[in-house]
Amino acid sequence: MTTGTLYALCGLGLFGIGLGGIILRTHLLHKIIATNVISSGVFLVLVALADRTRGGRPDPVPHAMVLTGIVVAISATALALGLLRRFYRETGRCRLPEPGSLAPGSLAPGSLERWSPERRSEGGDAEKGNAEKGNGEKGNAEKGNAEKGNAEKGNAEKGNGGEASGGKGDGCRTW
Amino acid sequence: MRGGRKTADRTENTDEGIRSKAYSHREVSTMSPVLWILDALFCASLLGLAWQTLRTRDLFKAIVLYIVFGLMMAMAWARLDAPDVALVEAAIGAGVTGVLLLSTLGTLSAARGEGSQRGGAFASAVPVAGLVTGLVGCLVGVLAVAVWQLPVESPGLSAAVEARQEESGTSNPVTAVLLNFRAYDTLLELTVLLLAVLGAEVLAGSEAAGSEAAEGGVAAQETAPRQETGPRQETGPRQETGPRQETGTRQGPDAQQERPPAADRDPVLRGFVRLVAPAMIVVAGYVLWIGGEAPGGAFPSGAVLAAMSFLLMLARAEEGPRLSRRGGRWILVAGLIVFWGVGIAMLAAERRFLEYPVPAAKGLVLLIEAVAAVSIAATLVALYRGGRLVRRPRRTVDSEFRS
Amino acid sequence: MPDLVIVAPILVPLVAGVVAYVAGRLRRGVAIAVAVLQLPLACGLAWEVLRRGPLHYEVGGWSAPLGIQLYADGLTALMICMASIVELAVGVYALGYFEWTERESQPSDHTPPGPSATGPAATGTTTSESAKRSRGGSFWPLSLLLAGSLNGLFLSGDIFNLYISLELLTLAAVGLIGLAASLDALAAALRYLLIAVVGSLFYLLGVSFLYSLYGTLDWQQLAMRFEFDFVSRCAIVLLVLGLLVKAALFPLHFWLPAAHGSAPSPASALLSGLVLKAAFFVILRLWFEVFPHPRLALAGQLLGGLGAAAILWGSLQAIRQRRLKLLVAYSSVAQIGYLFLVFALASDPAVAWNAWSGTAYFMLSHACAKSAAFLAVGSLQLAARGGEIEDVTGAAADHPVTVYAFALAGVGLMGLPPSGGFVAKWLLLRAALESHQVGLAIVMLAGGVLAVGYVFRVLGRAFAATDGAPQRPIPRLMQWTPLVLALVSVGLGLVALQPLELLRIGAPFAPSSSAQSAGLSEQAGLGEQAGLGEQAGLGEQAGANP
Amino acid sequence: MTLLDGLSLLSIASGCFFFVAGSVGMLRLPDAFTRLHALTKADSAGLGLLVLGLGLQADSWWTVLRLLLIWLLVLLSSATTCHLIAQSALRRGAALRRGDNDE
Amino acid sequence: MSLILLWFAVLLVASLLGGLVRILIGPTATDRMLAAQLLGTSGVGVLLLLAEALERPPLRDVALVFSLLAAVGAIGFVRLAADPVEGPP
Structure with a gap:
């Protein structure tokens, strides 16, 4: 049970918590935080598994992968938050509607068709x-x-x- | 200045091979109990924080817990011998993610000053939650068994990197991997950032002014009046940006007299920002420069610069970044242009794409890192602003974005 | 330096994307120029692969485990040709599409006046005006970056590089969906972003297991060192699960109809035609070339079963839809099912070549047919000013060319004889019958019949007589481009011999002797034109069309 | 264990004591405004003593300078943040009376 | 010596987790933000101790970045999430 294995198990725990969170929580801000928790978990596993290289010097390749991963994660999060802000401004809601319910379809780009409630049910x-x-x-x-x-x-x-x-x-x- | 300060209590026999200071062998044997306790505390706090962040219904509490989660992650990286990752986690976690989340929360909960936002109950009936937790649990269990069975010594690439370290032009192995051995990955990653800005710009297309409101503290006032006009659906589409222009009418300026002035005219904040902003630029430069031989480089430096811009915008200080529309776009893609330029220059010089000539490697890596840092900072600021760097100057703003 | 031909498909679109992002008015010109340039580049790569066999290219000059390698074999060349054909057609179509929508929104009959514009009306309209131009304008850098990352994914030889390419595709797709700026597009983009990021993280966890086991990220070295132990199986499950989410296989497809249905038509064509295939391409590569193993046959059967379920369920849903774009989107769910049959069919080595080449050819023909269908539907929808199927009644009278294009695309989707879809289904059917998996054969035929159902549902309305309001005129560009793309998808059936020849290079399965004696030539190559030349010709014609 | 080590351990120990005091204060003090004191104690005194102790053990003047810079920045930012948080709490009319710590 | 430093680091992390309780139960947002500040500073302390004990000079740069950005989160809170709405409190 080396340090690497302990942190890898902790990373898997974060992965599980995040996955459960993104599925169960309905508020979009929760889902976005859950996505970040999952990515932290995966990065922790990535570095922890690399911690067991021969000799004292840690393996730089997983560190570089995690660095790239963190920047990709922050850009996806920032885009998701921008989307959420815009979605809240347009609909006043912060939860995703039922996948099938919201399909009024847009005629042409830019036509911000109002999301009329009566269409939602059918x-x-x-x-x-x-x-x-x-x-x-x-x-x-x-x-x-x-x-x-x-x-x-x-x-x-x-x-x-x-x-x-x-x-x-x-x-x-x-x- | 200090003689052999390490006393005999070190049980680890440190073989004094040639090793740069940054990676001296672990002084304390991995078996000593204190390290176990430290690791146990870190792992327990990480799992506990993650659980609480997602379990709580109050969104502000979730965000604060997530900020502390980032702090604990940085400490876990420090413990796992990954100082580069700890530096980026610190710069991005403390500086960028917190502000992004809080600004979104500010927009969402404009109606209530306290900003405490309810996340709503769990998804739905207990059986589904039970089913999901069961399945996720069994997935994690299977993976845990797999991790447990992994051989103790993993055949990493550290030997290969160490062998080619001199040719890479930097003595920091992680920077060597990032900007020389796997430079193509970093190039694609800068493209990911550009795509994120494009996506944000597309979505902020008709909401350019709206995104600006999210920038400063006025977000609460501006969107406040809209709440009182009743539920969202009936008031018709939001896409015109008219009401956004005039500032929210406060409930009578005199009602505020006995309260301290609003934050943006607060001398303490302005003084602090004027003091800390130059320090941030210096630290960003230091982190960028030291990337050559110790943990540092483009990403943490870019994140620190972005945090500085957030501070300037938040404090609405006079010297807010002011970029013309065209200038903003060029800065966003400067990193990519330099990277592609170097790559194509290598092709023109009959070498492979991104194959730096060994003597010039150090210079090229530093050049790419410097410009990439500026681009990353500009991108993070643009993402915070909803895809645009341009800022419609409310007041005449004089000094340039960066010295 | 002959190697340039491998780097060019990645370098040209990505650099052009950056230039298009910065260039204000030049965006359209840069995008169209690169779209036209991509086709000869793809043909050049295919020619190079035909001549010299699989190509390797070490980026940065570092050898495999340390650096990143690009790898191009027959399948890669075919996929890049597919991508360039579709991107060219979509680019030309988008020229007309965005110009038309801007002109259409000029008199702002679309943006309801509404009482809300308290601010100065001038800024109100100019902002939405600049938003339109910028929104329409943002399509070009997004589509170029999408093209570059697609080619990067097809050519990449490094599993972590594949992760970054998948992320690039995700963010480009979110941007493209967001272009529609309608409420359901916003919700669809948000849902797609969250799900795709989680899918990528599953994939990354699988990569971390493989790296810690085998110490290399290059999938060809990985293939050599791979052993089928417990941890590797977990890594396979994670990799495949993450990619299933992004390829929208049946149980994990719930995000696709909303996303592809609400995006603007050129974006939907790119998403359905190309982005879905990228994730499938990675599974195909990993499954047959990195960890092939007899004990994977059982898992292959499961994926095949899910594919069959996707065919039936997707087609049934498509028939039930009332909106044009959702019908075509659900048809994508069904057609993806066809692709996943290969994992069940190819487990029997005798028929493996037929199944594998059939699937690869299916990807090619489906990309063209589905994109043509989406473009045609987009034109019809804009002409009829409505998204419902009822709205296009009598469209044939006003827009015969577009309806004919949709019909030809339908031929490709149904897999009727002259079309490329037929050749692909024929190869898959042969594989199913020879490996005694009659059930899958029946499902394939049923899928074809159901496809007839939903295609003719639209055609039936289009050809019905109507006295309704005359439909709005569509620019010539938006009429002829879908037709040319549909002709290409049908033409693929006539020139099947050459691409299948190309596929043979670097393929994981050798065409077994039985396939040889049965004579690939006899049922595939009806016409004898030089396949690639013909394709290029058609492509050129599409390019030169406006 | 030279005198220097003893001194540095002593100051690090007292630094940690202030941190613990800060945490305990954060938990036991009744009101948001009183908790401010707990926070600032931990920052200024706790970190200051810690930096002093580590400075004694540092092997180069650069390190000492860096430690001092860190301490200065923490002082600066904690003073500002406490001021701003307290002010915003005041603006929101947070209860000032003892014991009423519920919003 | 580094062993003792590590024990102090353990003590600091324990106090950090103590401060965490305030975030969980803190009735008002102000309490939570204060506790977050305390945890930030404790984090800087732990990093400095680890830097010395594990002989990792780069960790001091991490502590430097943390101390520099400690205020950004709090100012973000004050200016964005908690700015008073002038409507009825």
């Missing part, structure tokens, strides 16, 4: 349908690869499904 059922089907398919072969895949997809649906029903105008302001 598109909602399509997505619910595949959520159940997705979970139904319990592939077994590859170490539960399918479950992980379906679960991730199934609960992303649930995650959004749940809040959409509760999301009637709760926006960011009420608590």
Whole structure:
């Protein structure tokens, strides 16, 4: 149980917490923080596994990879926060709507079509349908690869499904 | 100045091979209990902070916890012999991420002064949460077993890097990997930053003024009046930027007299910024220069410069960065242009793409790092501002962005 | 220096992207010039690969484990040709598209006056005006950087470099989706960004395992050192899971319809045609060339099963859709299913070559057909001023060329005989039948029939007589480009021999003797023109069209 | 253990004592404004003694100078931030009376 | 000697985690921000101790950057998230 292994396990723990967080939490700011937690976890694993090189000098390649990863993560986070700010300004909400529900479609770029509530309901059922089907398919072969895949997809649906029903105008302001 | 200060308590037999100061062998044997306790504390605090950050419903608390999480990560990097990563984590975590998150929170919770924002309940019914935690748990469990089975000694590339270190033009192995051996990765990474700015600019397209509001403290006042006009959907599309121009009407200036002046006219803040901003430029230059032989380089230096610009914008000091529209774009891509220029010059000189001639390697690496640092800083500022560096000068702003 | 031909496909678009970002008015000129230049570059690379076999190029002059290597074999050359053809057509189409939308928004009948513009009306309109131009203008640097990162991904020989290229594609795609500046585009972009970043992090965790096990990031060295132990299997699961999210395979596809449906048409064409294939290309490369192993057959069956489910479910959903772009987006979900069948079919070495080459050719023909479909739908949608299928009733009367283009693209999607899709499906069907996986064969045929369903649903409305309001005129550019691209996708069926020959170089499977005797030539090459020349000719024609 | 080492350990120990005092103060003091004191104590005295102790052990004058610079910057920033945070709390009408620490 | 320094570092990290409790329970945003400042300074202290104990001079640069940017977060809080809304408190 060297130092590297301990920190690698801690990195995996962060990966799990972040993954659970991004699926379960509905507020977008939580999701963005969860993304950062996942990336910190992965970077910790990357450097921790490299800590066990022969001789005292640590292996510089994973450090360079993590440096690049941190800069990529900060740019993705900054873009996501910009998107969130803009989304809040346009809709007054900070939660993603049901994937199928919000499909008024844009006629031409720049036409900021108002997101009319009555359109939201009729598109909602399509997505619910595949959520159940997705979970139904319990592939077994590859170490539960399918479950992980379906679960991730199934609960992303649930995650959004749940809040959409509760999301009637709760926006960011009420608590 | 101090004789053999290390007393006999060091159990580790330090073989005094030639080793640059930055990477002296660990003095304390890895088996001594104190290091175990330190590692245990770091790992426990990291996991605890991450859990709390995502569990709490108050968003401001989540952000503060995340800022402290960045601090603990920097200490974990320090403990894992990764000073370069610790430096970047410190510069970006403390300087950039915190301000970005807080500015977004400021926009989101403009209605309530306290800024405490509820994250809303967990997704939905308990069975789904149970299912997700179960599956994520089993995924992490399987991966933990895999990590546990990893051979103790991993065949890293440190020997290969050490062998070619002299030809790389820098004595810091991480900078050598970043800017010489795998320079192509860093080139693509600067393109990632450019794409992020483009994406932010596209989204801020019709909201240019809006993004400006998010810049200073006026965000709270400006968006405040909109809240009272009732729920969002009914008031029609937001894309015109008219109301953004005039400053929010405060609830009668006199109502404020007994309270201290608002922050932006606060002498302490302005004095502090005038004092710290030059120090930041000096430190950024120092970090950039030392990148050659010790941890440092373009990324931390760029992040420190960006943090300085945030301070200037936050304090709305007179010397806010003022860039013409054209100038802003050139600074954003300066790093890329120099990198591509060097790469193509090597091609023209019948060498491979980005294959630096050994004598010129040090100079080229430093040149690329310097310009990349400026570009990274400009990019982070543009991302904070919603894709644009241009700042419609409200007041005449004189001094240039950077000396 | 012959090696320049390998670096050029990456260098030219990325540098042009930077130039386009800085250049204000020159953006369109730079983008179109590079789009036209890319095709000969791709053909040159293909020619070089044909002549000298797989090419290697060490960036920075450092050898493999330390530095990054670029690697170009038959599959890479084919993919870069695919990308350049689609990018050229989309670029030419976008010329007309953004000019038209700007002219259309001039009298600002689109932006509802609304009571809100309390500020000076002048700044209100000029801001949205400059926003339009800048938004339309931002398409060019974004598409160039997307093209550069795509070529970088196809050519990369380093698994960490692949991670950065995937991130580049993600951010470019988010920017392109955001161009639509409509509310659902904003939500779709946000969801796509979060999911794609998490997918990339899964991939990076897999890379960290492989690096700590084998000490190298170059996937060819990795292939030599790879052993099938427990940790490596975990790394495979992580890599593939991350890439499945980005390739939108069936259970993980929920972000795709909203993203590709709400983006502007040229962006949707790029996303559906090329970006989805990039993630699949990485899986294909890793699965067959880095960690091939008999015990992976079981996992291959699972992926094949998910692919089959995707075909059925995607096609059914496409038929149910009421909006044009969502119909074409769900058709993408279905067609991606076809690609994933290769993991089930290629497990039997006898048919592996057919399956592999069929899939590669399917990627090529589907890219052209899907992009043509999206461009045609975009034109129809703008002409009919509505996104619903009902809105395009009687479009054939006013815009025969566009409807005919959509029909030809539909031929490619359905896989009817003359088209490239047919050749690909034929190869896949042969592989399925010869390896006795009849179930997959049936699913493929059912997918084809369902495709007929949703294509003719649109064509039926288009050809229906209507007395409704006459549709708005579309610029000639936006009519003819989809037609030329659809012709290319059909033409691919006629010139299949040459690309399949190109594919053979550096392929993980040798065409087994049975395929040889069955005579690749007899069912693939109907016409004998020099394949590449013909393709280039068509491409040129598209370029020279405006 | 020369005299120098003893002295430096002593100052580092007292520095750590102030940090612990700061943390305990942060927990036990009733009100936001009183917690300010805990924070500033830890910054100025705690870090100052720590820097002094480490300075004694430093092997070059450059290191001592760097330590002092760090201490100065921390002093500067903690003074400013405490002022600003307190002011913004005042502006938000945070309760000044003892014991009422709920918003 | 470095062993003793490490024990002091452990003590500082313990006090840091103590300060963490205030962030978790802190009723108002002000308390949380104050606690964050305290943790920042403790972090600088721990880094300095580690720099000396593990013989890593670069860690002092990390401490320098932390001390420099300690104020950015707090000023961000004051100017962005916590600026008073002039509406009814």
